[in-house]
C-alpha cells in the first residue's frame with residue numbers, strides 16, 4: 078500500500094493548480110502587513126547589528142591573543158582578551174535571545190492579522206461559495222498555508238537580516254586582515270548562490286503540490302469525521318479502499334517532503350564542499366604568505382575563523398531562496414482567497430428595513446440560475462470539479478427559476494408545493510439573499526432586498542431549513558445563537574412554544590445538554606422543534622420554512638403542528654409544505670413546476686380546479702389524510 082522509496086519526482090500532478098506561478102504584486106501586498114511592525118523591526122535590526130558585530134569581532138580578538146599575547150609571552154594580555162571574549166559572548170547570548178523573541182513575535186502577529194482577515198472574509202462569502210468549496214481545503218488554507226507564511230516570515234526575519242549583516246561585517250574584517258585572501262573569498266561567493274537558485278524554481282511547484290495534497294487529506298478527514306459522513310462511510314464505504322486512497326495521498330506527501338529534504342541536504346552538502354575548498358585554498362595560500370612574512374600566524378588563524386563564519390551565512394543564502402518561495406507561495410494562496418470577491422454584498426448606501434411588522438414579500442419577474450463555479454469559488458478549493466469543464470447545470474440556458482412572480486401577503490401563510498427539483502428551495506433562498514436573482518426583484522415591505530442592509534435582512538427573516546443544523550454545543554448555546562441576550566425565562570418560553578420543553582426539561586442537564594455533532598443526539602423531529610424555538614427567540618417578521626419530509630409518528634407530528642402554528646402566526650410565512658395540515662391552513666398555495674408558478678389558490682380552490690395540485694394531492698398529501 079505504501080510505496081517504497083522513489084528517487085525521481087514524477088508524481089507531481091500535471092494540472093494548473095500546481096503550475097500556477099506566484100502572481101506578480103504578491104510581494105508588494107505583503108509589505109502593508111509588515112508596516113505595522115516598523116518599530117519592532119527597527120529594534121530587531123539594531124539587535125541584529127550588535128549580534129553580527131560581535132560575531133565578526135571575535136576572530137579579530139583571537140588574532141590579538143595569538144599575535145600580541147601568546148607569541149610575545151604576555152600572559153596578562155591573554156587573560157584580559159579572553160575575558161573580553163567571554164564578555165562579548167554574554168552580550169551575544171542576550172542579543173540572540175531577544176532577537177529570536179522579536180522575530181517570532183513579529184511573525185506570529187503578522188499571521189494573526191492574516192488569519193483573522195481570511196476568516197472574516199470567508200464569513201462574507203455567499204452560500205454558493207460553501208456549496209462549491211471543500212471544507213477540508215478551506216480549513217487547510219486557514220491552517221497549513223497560513224502556518225507556511227508564519228514559518229517563512231519568521232525565518233526570513235530571524236535569519237535574513239543577520240545573514241546580510243554578517244556577510245558584510247565578516248567580509249570587512251577579512252579585507253582589513255588581508256585583502257589578497259579576502260579577494261579570493263569574495264570571488265567564490267557567487268558560486269554559493271547558484272545551487273539555491275536552481276532549487277528555488279522547482280521548489281515552488283513541489284510546495285504547491287504538497288499544500289494541495291494536505292488540503293485533500295484534510296477534506297477526506299473532515300468529510301468522514303462528521304456524523305453524517307461517518308454514517309455514510311460505515312454503511313456504504315469500503316474501508317480498505319479508503320485507507321489505501323488515504324495512504325496513497327499521504328505517501329505522496331512523504332515523497333514530496335523527502336524530495337524537498339533531499340534537495341535541501343544537497344544544497345547543504347554542496348555549500349559545505351565549496352566552503353571546505355575555500356578553506357583549503359586559504360590554508361595553502363595564507364600559509365605561504367605567512368612563511369614569506371606577509372602577515373603573522375594570528376592573522377591567518379583569525380582569517381580561517383572568519384571563513385567558517387562566512388560559510389554559515391552563505392548556507393543561509395540558499396535556504397533563503399527556499400524560504401522566500403515558501404513565503405511567497407503561502408501568501409499567494411492566502412491572497413487568492415482574500416481576492417475572491419463575495420458575489421453577494423451589501424451595496425454602499427444600503428439602509429435598514431423599517432421594522433413595521435409584518436412585511437409583505439413580493440417576488441417580481443424573477444429569473445435565476447445557480448452561479449458558475451468560476452464566479453464563486455477557486456479551482457484549488459474544489460479539486461473535484463477540476464479541470465473538467467463546467468457542469469451541465471452551469472450551461473447558459475440552465476434556468477432554475479423562470480419568470481416567477483407572486484406576493485406573499487403580510488401576516489399570511491403562503492405554501493409552496495411541487496415535485497422534487499421544481500425549484501421551491503431555490504425560491505426561498507432568494508428572500509434572505511442567500512442568492513440574488515439574475516433578473517427581476519425580491520421585495521420585502523416594498524423595498525428591494527438588495528437595497529437593505531444584511532443585518533436588517535437577518536433580523537427580519539427567520540429561516541428554518543429542511544435539515545436544521547445545530548452546532549456541537551449545548552442546546553442553550555444553540556438557542557442563544559439567534560439572540561445572545563435572551564434571558565433564561567425567554568429560552569424556556571421559546572422551548573415551550575416550540576413544544577420541545579417537555580423533552581429538554583426532562584434531560585438531566587436540561588438546556589446545558591450538548592446537542593452533539595449536527596445535533597445528532599436529538600431525533601429529526603426534536604431537532605426541528607429546537608430550530609423552531611431558535612426561530613421564536615429571534616422573533617422575525619418574515620419566516621421561511623422548509624418542512625421536514627421525514628415521516629413522523631402522529632404524536633410528534635402533532636407537537637410540530639402546534640409548534641408551527643405558534644411560530645407562523647402573525648408572521649409573513651413562506652413554507653415549503655410537505656404536510657397536509659400546512660397546505661390546508663395556507664392562505665395561498667403556489668404550485669411550482671419546472672421553475673415556474675403553474676397554479677395558485679387555496680386548498681379547496683385548487684382541488685376543485687382539478688389541475689396539477691389535485692394530482693399532487695393524490696400522490697403526496699392524500700395518504701396523510703388516511704393516516
Ligand SMILES: Nc1ncnc2c1ncn2[C@@H]1O[C@H](COP(=O)(O)OP(=O)(O)OP(=O)(O)O)[C@@H](O)[C@H]1O
Nearest residue numbers: 208447470477495496497498499500501502503504
Ligand atoms: N447549489 C446548486 N447549484 C446548482 N444547481 C442547484 C443547486 N441547488 C439546487 N440546484 C438545482 O436547482 C433545481 C431546483 O432545486 P431546488 O432545491 O430548488 O428544488 P426543490 O423544489 O426544493 O426540490 P425538493 O423538493 O427535492 O427539495 C434542481 O434541479 C437542482 O438540481
Ligand SMILES: [Mg+2]
Nearest residue numbers: 501502503623
Ligand atoms: Mg428543497
